[in-house]
Structure formats: structure tokens, C-alpha cells
Amino acid sequence: MEDTTFREELISYQMPMEIVDLLVSMAKGIKSGEFSYIDNTLEKLSAENR
Numbered sequence: 001m002e003d004t005t006f007r008e009e010l011i012s013y014q015m016p017m018e019i020v021d022l023l024v025s026m027a028k029g030i031k032s033g034e035f036s037y038i039d040n041t042l043e044k045l046s047a048e049n050r
Contacts, residue, residue, distance in 0.1 A: 001027075003024055003027070003028065006023075006024055006027055007020060007024050010023060010024070
């Protein structure tokens with residue numbers, strides 16, 4: 001999603017501009033696909049400790 005689209009969406013919810021600016025800057029830091037990787041390491045470690 002483009003920054004301007006995201007910004008306009010947040011503004012439409014009547015969010016304060018400082019919050020909008022913060023959320024937009026945070027969103028800019030997220031790379032495409034960054035959270036798409038799924039890992040079950042915690043489940044494996046939990047099972048090993050039982």
C-alpha cells in the first residue's frame with residue numbers, strides 16, 4: 001500500500017496527525033513479505049522440553 005493511501009485512510013478515522021505520522025513511519029520500515037515467513041521453532045523447542 002502506498003504511503004499516501006495509508007495516510008488518507010488513517011486520517012479518515014479522525015486520528016490525530018502525530019499518530020498518523022508515527023504509524024506511517026512505522027509502516028515504511030516494514031519490508032514486503034517481512035512477516036510472511038512462518039516458523040514452528042517455538043513449538044519444536046516446547047515439545048523437546050516436555
